[in-house]
Amino acid sequence: MSVNDSTGACPVRNEPRIPLHRAITGEPGPPTLTELPDGTRAWLVSRHHDVRMVLSDPRFGRSRLYAADAPSLSGVPDLVNNPDLMFNQDGPDHLRLRRTLRRAFTPRAVARWQPWIAAIVDQCLDQVARREPPVDVVAAYTLPLPVMVISRLMNLDASARSRMRHWAEHAFSDGSHDEDEVAAVLEEFAAFGAQLLAERRRAPGDDLISGLVRAADEEGGIPESQLVQLVCGLVVGGHDSTMTMLGNSLLYLLGERPDCWHRLGADARAAEVLADRLIHLIPLGDDRGTARHAAEDVEVSGVLIPAGSMVLADCLLANRDPEVHPGEPFQDLFAPLEGPTLAFGAGPHYCLGAWLARLELRLGLHRLAARFPGLRLAEPAGGVEWRLATTSRSPRRLTVTW
Template structure:
């Protein structure tokens, strides 16, 4: 299984029909302009994908298939949930978190430096860092932190878990979320969970089941995606681009530019396309997509569209992007955690390179074993020395 940066993306082209796992057909869009239209046009939604007669979508199981998850809401239901969150995730709000996130990065590096060599970057850095950040952000105790990886395996299941086992794990996770919300209502703190409880109560009309899924989604999504992106980025940099390591450690601003390019070029997983359901006949890229159709927006291919981006996208890792990346989506469902992900990746890459200028792989990159999830793929272990 190749590293994600080596995935072969087909050429961007007009919308075309493809087969879904259950034999029904969907429309695949892959050009940057077409993908952006699908993601920003309100006629393309998520809720219609979860009706009783909706086709089966490969990989959508666990928490990501929940009807109460914000990602699967449209219209006023979606806006109501989003209003409870958006003030907490603005670029200005996230910038205020920089000092304590930087402190956590340094603490993780201290512990990593004290370990034996060769060391495992995943166990020693790419996993504990985002877990510590999301735990501080959401106000989680040590017991919850220990269970995060377990819950993530089911929340982003690859479909290999037995149905009863998954149902039991997700029920346990939901009970944790409900208990956490109840605790913050009784005794609010300065954590994000308390902010969400207050905002939801002020907003009114937010069902408790949706609020529970919102909190659970933030808890597991807030660490899983960062762990995945950081691990995949480090495997690429140490395995194929060691010449950029000195600049990465010397210049935090350059590390931010590099982080943005890696977020753009290295997907979280094998790109299956971001699914939408179209409400009425809608023209995209010169093709009329009929009402009721499923549309798969191939963001990975769109991020390499030669009409928008350079032909050799990995050539200059510090160059600014020619257009906004679609890695965080676009439109109403744009990822609220985008600025936090950028900050964590920038600080982690910069400070790791600054602390360990001689960091290098201790095993070939092609020998890496992969952890598979619904929406992501990441190294189980990255052996390094210095």
């Protein structure tokens, strides 16, 4: 989540049995007033050009959403709406934090990771192959894979790996957890993040956190609380979003597009194109839009949005805008995207982890299809139990056979 610096949205719950790619309703249109579940009024922008403008224009920011007099974006404490989170900073404060990570996630840096990420994928597939089908592919593959990747990047030990899901379920709480319980878990999680930073200051290594500490010291002026939240965001967000993408993609491919499975496993280049299209089309969760605050009166496509307004930039609808992405979006999954995607956001908060997310999804799907060309769902797709969270939603279990 903190790797993906494009969260912080306002969730609107849909019927939990509707696959995510079917949960998107409406058509892109001009800015319009809408209402959040708690009654807060907000401007919804949904056309590609308008969404890109809102996400890129400095007059639309995040930090003001957490002012004392602002309406709450969450009913319970969570990591996503912590004011110290990088995504909830604006201007120089945001840039200082972002610069500490930017070099770590360049396309060139991520490309150097491909061999060992591929080795982790194969290690996970070996574990799957040793099991007797049917197998829950979430427990056996879509969760262990990103956990192992982020653990390698951050040099986390087994005790931290075993707590990741516990921390993530509370950091991205769906509202079903008791408020005091969530607060206690987040306090424990923050203590872990602070301890991790202290350890890497004492004994730096060649891992992501050590690099973050060095870059933060060079940058100067970054509050420790913001660094702690950055580390916590990397730990849980670094695996949760990939787990979600893999699970949702597999449900769609095996449930509705089994005709694509053979080519996905046989053609690495086709798998790359397909991964980009799935990222573009299948959202991580139920977010109605990424929230921003208008610092002054701003005109968007001829509509005046008054100062002080909350604005929701709906990247999901924008990715369906026929002006940029014409045609039936799911028709040819192996066709390159017609235009730029907003799946990773835009502007100053564009997702730092975009290249890593693409690589993990591409390798994870391609090598799974190559290893198990006869993979298929063992239970009807309509019976899937969904895992709900603040910014993501994916199958809690997905039973497959071969």
